[in-house]
Amino acid sequence: MSRLAFVSPLPPAPTGIADYSADVAALLAPGHEVDLFHDQDAVEADRLPSGVGLHRAATLVDRHRRRPYDAVIYQMGNGPAHDFLYGLLPRLPGLLVLHDLVLHHARARMFLDSPEARAYAREPADASRREAARPALEAYAAELAYSYPGRARHLFAAQLGTVGALLPYAYPLFRLPVEASRLTAVHNAFMAEAIRAEVPAAGVVRVAMPVTAPEATPEQERALRARVGLAGGDFVVGCFGLLTPEKQIGTVARAVARAAVHLPHLRLLLVGPVADRDALRHRLQQRGIESRTIVTGRVPLAELGAYMAAADVAVHLRYPTARETSAALLRVLGQGRPVVVSDLEHLADLPDDAVMRADLTDEEGAVTRALLFLAAHPDARARLGERARRFVRSAHAPSRCREDYEVAIARAAARPAIPHGPWPDHWAAPRD
Numbered sequence: 001m002s003r004l005a006f007v008s009p010l011p012p013a014p015t016g017i018a019d020y021s022a023d024v025a026a027l028l029a030p031g032h033e034v035d036l037f038h039d040q041d042a043v044e045a046d047r048l049p050s051g052v053g054l055h056r057a058a059t060l061v062d063r064h065r066r067r068p069y070d071a072v073i074y075q076m077g078n079g080p081a082h083d084f085l086y087g088l089l090p091r092l093p094g095l096l097v098l099h100d101l102v103l104h105h106a107r108a109r110m111f112l113d114s115p116e117a118r119a120y121a122r123e124p125a126d127a128s129r130r131e132a133a134r135p136a137l138e139a140y141a142a143e144l145a146y147s148y149p150g151r152a153r154h155l156f157a158a159q160l161g162t163v164g165a166l167l168p169y170a171y172p173l174f175r176l177p178v179e180a181s182r183l184t185a186v187h188n189a190f191m192a193e194a195i196r197a198e199v200p201a202a203g204v205v206r207v208a209m210p211v212t213a214p215e216a217t218p219e220q221e222r223a224l225r226a227r228v229g230l231a232g233g234d235f236v237v238g239c240f241g242l243l244t245p246e247k248q249i250g251t252v253a254r255a256v257a258r259a260a261v262h263l264p265h266l267r268l269l270l271v272g273p274v275a276d277r278d279a280l281r282h283r284l285q286q287r288g289i290e291s292r293t294i295v296t297g298r299v300p301l302a303e304l305g306a307y308m309a310a311a312d313v314a315v316h317l318r319y320p321t322a323r324e325t326s327a328a329l330l331r332v333l334g335q336g337r338p339v340v341v342s343d344l345e346h347l348a349d350l351p352d353d354a355v356m357r358a359d360l361t362d363e364e365g366a367v368t369r370a371l372l373f374l375a376a377h378p379d380a381r382a383r384l385g386e387r388a389r390r391f392v393r394s395a396h397a398p399s400r401c402r403e404d405y406e407v408a409i410a411r412a413a414a415r416p417a418i419p420h421g422p423w424p425d426h427w428a429a430p431r432d
Contacts, residue, residue, distance in 0.1 A: 008075035104168030142424035213334030214305030238311030241328030334392035
């Protein structure tokens, strides 16, 4: 039995990785002594397996010093809930589970959204504010210079001087976290190859996601449909997960509007937290489909299965993408829903006969045609859904996830820290 430190946001943190971490901890706890480390004011302890330790991340180094862990597991994503991991990674190298290839947005925010940097941005001619912001700006510039030598000056100027959101996707800024780790685990082949290409010395493994599709009885589905106002003859298109601009809900709305000309009983069901409700409402009004759309917001986990079962088809688009493997997508596939996805490289792991892919050069048209085809061919919907269900049950079974983690933990524990160049001064914290 190994002694494991598991460092991650935990429920109810507003990130899907918190739910993922609770699931993985439950798989590891029976065979290991597991301590969970977080940086939250509150944790839903009833969502965690019994017998695990629960501690603030600030105590990790001291606890390791007094009684060393066999392995430290870090769950890293591109969001503010993971900021606290950066101070620990170089001090206690371990297994880095990288959920997003692109970390640039969150990492830049740590420097550029500091109070000093924001004050300087408001008054860039103020010398005192410029001096106060200097440490944060220089640290950000140093990380850019380390990861992208020769381009850092232009990247720094572009990031500070523009409001564009696409630049970080081209420069993902994962080199330092990977170099600070003994082993990096990812969930898809695209990410594994991208990391090997940029950090050849890195050890990289793939691990399955632990996906158990939320189920619902026919009675639960009928009750849910009646409660939200879906009629028996409605053809329902569902979108699930955090409804951000990257989910391309505007494209889905336009496709639904076009398909509704031929399918008068077409309904759109949007299930998940909404990043900007006013913008979403305006987009639906523009397309003339507000009256045929149901927006639920976040729903209780116990009801998610019924919402998914109510959808005849699901659409899961993503642009731009951090190359993540979507747990929301795998849950829908695992329940046996036919799904239309963006035709992206990192989704090549999904079998071609288990999804319908929308060509990015005409994504709206491709989604429209897919909806019309699937509405007219219930047998094709059933075949697609069954293949999706079989794929998830095989490739992302919890038992497979546990086996993959066991292998990754053993490799990380036995592997020395990888060689690297001189790190930026602010990054090279002493190792304990």
